[in-house]
Structures are given as C-alpha cells and as structure tokens.
Amino acid sequence: MRGTATALLWRAILATALVCAIGVLPWASHTDPALTVLKARSADRDPTPEVLADIRAQLGLEAGPLHLLGDWAGGLWRGDLGRSWLSGAEVAPTVLRALGVSLLLMAVALLAAAVTAALICARTLYRGGRDRRASGTGSAVLAALPEFLTATVLATVVGVQWGWLPALGWYGPRWTVLPALALGLPAGAVLGRLLDDLLPGAFAEPWAQAAAARGLPRRTIARQALRRSLPGLLPNTGLFVVGLTGGAVAVEQIFDIPGLGRTTLQAALAQDLPVLQAGALLLVLLAAAAAALAHLGTRVLIGPALRDGALPSPHRPAPPARRVPPLLLALVLPAVIAAGLHRDPLALDTGARLQPPSWSHPFGTDALGRDMLARVAHGALDTLLLATTISAATLVLGVLLGLAPRLSGPLVDTVSALPPVLLALLVTAAAGTGTATPALAVTAVAWAPLAAHTSALLRQERAALHITAAKALGAGPVQLLRHDILPAILPPVTRHALLRLPGIALSLASLAFLGLGAQPPSPEWGLLLAENQPYAERAPWAVLAPAALLALLGALAVTAAGGVRRRRA
Numbered sequence: 295m296r297g298t299a300t301a302l303l304w305r306a307i308l309a310t311a312l313v314c315a316i317g318v319l320p321w322a323s324h325t326d327p328a329l330t331v332l333k334a335r336s337a338d339r340d341p342t343p344e345v346l347a348d349i350r351a352q353l354g355l356e357a358g359p360l361h362l363l364g365d366w367a368g369g370l371w372r373g374d375l376g377r378s379w380l381s382g383a384e385v386a387p388t389v390l391r392a393l394g395v396s397l398l399l400m401a402v403a404l405l406a407a408a409v410t411a412a413l414i415c416a417r418t419l420y421r422g423g424r425d426r427r428a429s430g431t432g433s434a435v436l437a438a439l440p441e442f443l444t445a446t447v448l449a450t451v452v453g454v455q456w457g458w459l460p461a462l463g464w465y466g467p468r469w470t471v472l473p474a475l476a477l478g479l480p481a482g483a484v485l486g487r488l489l490d491d492l493l494p495g496a497f498a499e500p501w502a503q504a505a506a507a508r509g510l511p512r513r514t515i516a517r518q519a520l521r522r523s524l525p526g527l528l529p530n531t532g533l534f535v536v537g538l539t540g541g542a543v544a545v546e547q548i549f550d551i552p553g554l555g556r557t558t559l560q561a562a563l564a565q566d567l568p569v570l571q572a573g574a575l576l577l578v579l580l581a582a583a584a585a586a587l588a589h590l591g592t593r594v595l596i597g598p599a600l601r602d603g604a605l606p607s608p609h610r611p612a613p614p615a616r617r618v619p620p621l622l623l624a625l626v627l628p629a630v631i632a633a634g635l636h637r638d639p640l641a642l643d644t645g646a647r648l649q650p651p652s653w654s655h656p657f658g659t660d661a662l663g664r665d666m667l668a669r670v671a672h673g674a675l676d677t678l679l680l681a682t683t684i685s686a687a688t689l690v691l692g693v694l695l696g697l698a699p700r701l702s703g704p705l706v707d708t709v710s711a712l713p714p715v716l717l718a719l720l721v722t723a724a725a726g727t728g729t730a731t732p733a734l735a736v737t738a739v740a741w742a743p744l745a746a747h748t749s750a751l752l753r754q755e756r757a758a759l760h761i762t763a764a765k766a767l768g769a770g771p772v773q774l775l776r777h778d779i780l781p782a783i784l785p786p787v788t789r790h791a792l793l794r795l796p797g798i799a800l801s802l803a804s805l806a807f808l809g810l811g812a813q814p815p816s817p818e819w820g821l822l823l824a825e826n827q828p829y830a831e832r833a834p835w836a837v838l839a840p841a842a843l844l845a846l847l848g849a850l851a852v853t854a855a856g857g858v859r860r861r862r863a
Contacts, residue, residue, distance in 0.1 A: 309578045316571050317363035327355055327565055331379050334564035353379055366571060376568035389557065389572045393580075395464060396553040399542065400535060402474035403481065410436070410482025415490045419516040422497050422506070436483035445476035445548045450831050464551045473549045477542055480797075485531065487793055488747075491786055492523035525595050525754060528588040535584040585703070592750070627674070627846055634671025639664065639817045648833040658835035660826055666839045673817035674843070681799040684733060688741040688798075689791040693784065695741065696748025697775075703749065706742045732805040740798055747790050751783045796847045819844060 321327075328349040329341055339345065350356050354365075366376050375385040453461020453472055460469050496502065496519040505515050546556035558573030560566075633656070643663035651658045657666035695702035755778070799819060814825065819840040826836035 309575065312578065313367075313571050313575060314363060316574055317366070317567060318359040321359050327353070327379075327567075330565040334380050334566070362567070366568060375572040378569050379566045380564060380569075385568045385572045388569065389554065389576055392552055392554040392557040392573070393576055395551060396542070396555065399470055399473060399477070399546075399551065399553060402470045403477040403542075404535065406474050406478025407482035407485060410479055411486035411489060414483065414486030415493060415520075418490050418493045419520065420512075422502075422512065422515065436479060441476055441480055441542075441545055444479060445473065445545045446827055446830050446837075448472045448476055449548060454831075462550050464549075469549075469551075473542075473545050473551060476545050476548075484793060484797075485527065488786075488790060489520075489523055489527050491789060492527065493519055496520075496522040521595055525592040525750065528591050528595075528750065531588060535580075585706075592753070627843065627850065630667070630843065631671045631674045634665075634667040634669075637665050637668030637671070639668040639672040640815055641665065641668075648829060648836065650833070651835055657839040658833065660822075660833075660836050661829055666822075666836055669817035669822060670819065670839050670843055673819050673822060673840075677799055677802070677819045678847070680733060680802060681795055684737050684740065684798050684802075685791055685795045687737055688744060688794075689788060691737075691741040692744025692791070693748050693787060696745035696787075697752060699749035699752065702745045706746050706749075709739060709742045732802050735805060736798055736801045740794065740801070743794065744787055744791055748783055748787050751786060752779065755779050755782050796844050799844060799847065 326346070328346040331349055331353070332339060332341055332345065354362060369376060373386065375389065377383065378385055378388065449461040449472060452458050459471050461472060463469055497515070499522070502515055502519060505518075542553060543555040543559045545551070546553040554573055554576060558570060558577065561569035561573060641664060643659070646655070646659050646663040647661055649655055649659040649663075655665050655667065657670065660666055660669070695705070802818070814821065822840040823837060826833070830837045
C-alpha cells in the first residue's frame with residue numbers, strides 16, 4: 295500500500311513538472327508567444343507592435359507564464375481546460391474528441407498488432423519451442439519499416455490505386471483499417487519478437503517437460519507457456535498502447551485523422567499552450583492507466599508466485615533460431631556503402647529527375663536528379679554511428695533505471711506518454727537547436743521500453759527458486775545481482791535494444807524532417823525517406839532504397855541479437 299502511494303505521488307510530481315515545463319516553453323525558448331500565435335492565426339498579417347500588443351492583452355501574456363499557468367491549473371478543478379489561443383474555442387471538447395478518435399484507432403491497431411505477434415510466434419508455439427526458423431529475418435524487416443512509409447504505401451496502393459478501403463479522413467469503422475495496419479504491423483513485429491524470445495525458456499521448464507511426458511495435449515502446454523511468458527511482455531505492451539496514441543503523429547497526418555497526437559503536435563508547433571497542456575495531461579493520464587492495467591495483468595497471470603517464490607526462472611538459454619546466414623547480411627550493407635561512396639551525393643541533374651534504376655544510377659534518382667546510391671551511401675555512416683551510439687546509451691540507462699523500478703516506474707510512464715517531437719521541442723528550448731538536439735530527444739524517450747523490460751524481468755527473476763536458495767545460503771544483494779540477476783536479465787534486454795536500433799534511426803529522421811536536426815541537402819536516411827515520400831507513387835525507388843537499407847539494418851539487428859544468449863549452466 296505504501297509503495298502504491300509513493301508511485302502515485304511520483305506520477306503526480308512528474309506530471310506537474312511536465313505541465314509547468316510546457317507552460318513556460320515559449321519564454322524558455324526566447325520566442326514571442328504573441329508573434330507565434332499571430333503567424334498561426336494569419337500568416338499574411340503584419341506583426342506590428344499594435345497588433346502584437348492586442349494579442350498579448352487578449353491572452354493575458356503580460357502577466358507572465360506563472361500567472362497563466364496558475365489560472366489554467368485552477369480551472370482543472372472545475373473541469374475547465376481553458377480556451378484555445380488560436381480559435382478561442384473551449385479546449386476540453388477538442389481534446390476529448392481527439393482522445394476518443396485516438397482510443398478507437400489504438401484499439402484497432404492493438405488488434406492488428408496482436409494478430410501479427412501471434413503469427414510470428416505460431417511456429418514456436420506449435421513446435422514447443424524448437425525449430426524457430428520462420429521467426430527471425432521476416433519479423434525484423436517488418437519491425438524496421440517506418441510507420442509513415444507503411445502508411446504512405448497502404449494509402450497509395452490499397453486506398454487510391456486499388457480502391458479497396460478509404461485512404462483519407464475519419465468517418466467510420468472502414469476508415470480505421472489502413473492507419474491501424476500502419477501502426478499495428480511494426481508494433482506487432484516487435485512484440486512478437488520479444489514474446490518469441492521468451493517462449494523457448496518457458497517450454498524448457500520442468501513443468502512443461504513433465505506435462506509432455508504425461509501426454510497432456512500440446513495446445514494445453516502451449517497455452518500455459520504463453521501465460522508464463524506474457525508477464526515479461528506486458529509492461530512493454532502498455533508502452534505500445536501509449537505510443538499508438540501519442541506517437542501516431544505521422545500516421546494521423548498522412549490519413550488526416552484528428553487524433554490526440556496530431557492535435558498535441560499542432561498545438562506545440564503553434565505554441566497554443568492551453569491545448570498543448572491539456573493534450574499532454576491526457577497522455578500522461580493514459581500512460582498511468584496503461585501502466586496500472588499492465589501491472590494488474592501481471593499480478594493476475596503470475597498469481598501468488600511473486601509473493602511465495604514458487605516461480606522458476608524463465609530465462610534459460612533458448613535454442614538458436616535458424617536465420618539468413620549472418621555473413622550474407624553483413625556483406626550487403628558494406629557493399630552498398632562502398633559502391634556509392636565514390637559518387638557525388640549533391641550533384642544535380644535536372645534532366646534526369648526521378649529516373650528509374652539503371653546501370654548509371656543503380657538506385658535511380660530523386661526529384662532533383664541526384665543519384666540515390668550516392669545519397670544512401672554517404673548518409674549511412676552518420677545514421678548508423680549516431681543510432682548505434684544512442685542504442686548503447688539507452689541500453690545502459692534502461693538497465694540501470696530498470697533495476698530500481700520504484701524510481702523508474704513513474705518516470706517511464708511519464709516519458710513514454712509524450713511524442714518524441716514534443717520532447718525535442720522541450721530540449722530545443724533548454725539547449726537550443728543543433729546536431730545534439732535530436733540525439734538528446736531520442737535518448738530521453740528510447741530508454742523507457744528497456745527500463746520497463748528490465749523491471750518486468752527483475753520481478754520474475756526475484757521470484758525464482760534459485761534466488762530464494764541463494765538468499766538462504768547467505769548470498770548478499772551484490773552477489774545476487776552479479777551472479778544471478780544480471781546474467782538472466784542482460785541477454786533479453788540487449789536483444790530488445792538491438793531490435794529497436796532501426797526505430798532509433800527512424801526517430802532521428804523524423805525529428806530532422808521537422809527542422810530539429812539534419813537539414814537538406816544532408817543525405818541522412820530518414821530525411822531521404824521524408825523528402826521522397828511525395829513521389830512514392832511516381833518513383834517508388836526513391837523511397838524503397840533507404841527503406842530497404844533500414845529493413846536490412848533490422849535483419850542485421852536480429853541476427854546480432856541471436857548471438858546474445860545467456861551462458862548455459
């Protein structure tokens with residue numbers, strides 16, 4: 295009971311700090327809120343001193359951020375979230391309507407993710423944890439596909455060319471299918487990989503072997519193995535719930551969906567503080583609710599084992615999956631980079647715009663006639679180096695904070711509730727623009743899933759019988775951590791970090807596209823995707839080249855993850 299009260303207090307403190315940071319965002323970034331509001335209201339109107347003074351008087355900006363923040367917080371007790379600085383309309387109906395849209399989209403996307411994860415794990419469940427050939431490279435490629443690229447392809451091909459489903463707007467259930475697939479397929483691939491990584495250890499436990507020897511049906515054993523593995527996955531599922539709501543900005547933009555993530559981002563860019571504060575507060579509350587449901591689900595699935603230490607450790611060395619030969623994958627990426635480094639990535643040839651692949655341009659050209667092979671090769675070094683560095687940093691940070699769940703739990707919920715773009719704006723306000731801004735923003739978000747995964751595995755490992763026996767024999771906390779807990783936790787969390795490497799590269803790209811990092815004519819991979827996205831229908835090669843390399847990066851990440859196994863006892 296005391297731990298629950300402490301966690302609630304931490305969440306309240308963090309939510310308050312977040313709302314206060316948002317409230318002083320324009321002043322911290324040394325921008326004029328009146329000028330930003332004027333540009334959002336009417337870009338053609340001259341920002342004369344009289345006009346700006348009138349806006350300041352209307353919004354009460356002259357009283358300062360603390361006074362405005364106090365007025366807004368005082369209205370919360372009455373259910374009043376204030377009025378929009380741009381439209382003058384009440385904020386509460388707007389954000390609640392956007393929340394309803396996002397919750398519906400999230401529910402359908404979770405269904406798509408569950409089906410995808412089930413298909414990835416189907417062979418492992420059927421074979422009882424043996425012969426995992428079908429679950430490696432394909433799921434890695436799917437997990438590495440950027441959501442906005444998947445959304446663009448689905449909208450263009452399925453919605454426009456084939457006409458099977460509507461590709462724009464939000465008018466009914468049929469309009470949820472394509473955006474839910476764009477969100478659910480990559481999320482389901484990651485969840486499926488994490489679950490498929492836990493299942494072999496569950497099938498290798500004594501209870502499963504005894505059940506098989508007694509002749510129990512295979513589906514019964516598989517169902518119990520699934521129940522045994524889900525608790526280690528539920529915290530990350532809760533994070534995906536929040537990500538499918540607040541982090542679905544790109545998909546909501548492509549399909550013109552008035553969801554909460556898009557509403558919050560638009561308010562952040564326009565510095566419409568009442569809408570931004572209300573949207574951020576709802577995202578934090580949603581994250582807290584998702585974390586509570588995940589914790590409750592874990593308690594229900596595990597039952598009294600967390601209390602009486604009757605649960606064996608599920609983190610035994612799993613049989614390695616059979617994948618595409620690592621040497622073959624490892625040679626393709628360096629070969630592409632070597633083939634393009636001697637070409638000029640900035641050379642313009644307007645007479646060769648959007649040319650298809652040929653001997654002179656193996657990857658085709660972009661809208662300015664630049665060679666795509668040269669651009670992806672020159673952009674590879676910076677993209678891979680920065681993404682790898684951030685992945686290593688988030689792994690260390692996630693493990694360290696995950697080992698202190700009482701401290702990191704509320705922080706994970708708060709951080710994961712916000713789109714990376716919003717955190718990037720806060721980082722920019724505090725540290726200014728520059729090459730370090732996207733790296734800091736992505737690092738501030740990317741550690742949270744790894745910390746949640748570490749905490750979940752720590753909870754299971756502490757309930758293991760060998761931990762109880764070691765304590766009875768006089769083992770201290772440091773000895774338990776070094777010889778028992780960390781050897782069980784580090785391999786699966788490291789594999790998780792490797793699976794997220796392509797996603798980190800994409801997060802850096804999305805921030806660069808919004809002006810918070812690399813700028814044109816930089817050949818950074820994600821920036822290439824964003825630049826060529828409008829030409830996906832006319833010149834798909836301009837998008838497929840960087841997307842294929844990101845998918846290859848995902849396959850390499852899974853291949854590398856396969857080598858990170860706990861040493862056999």
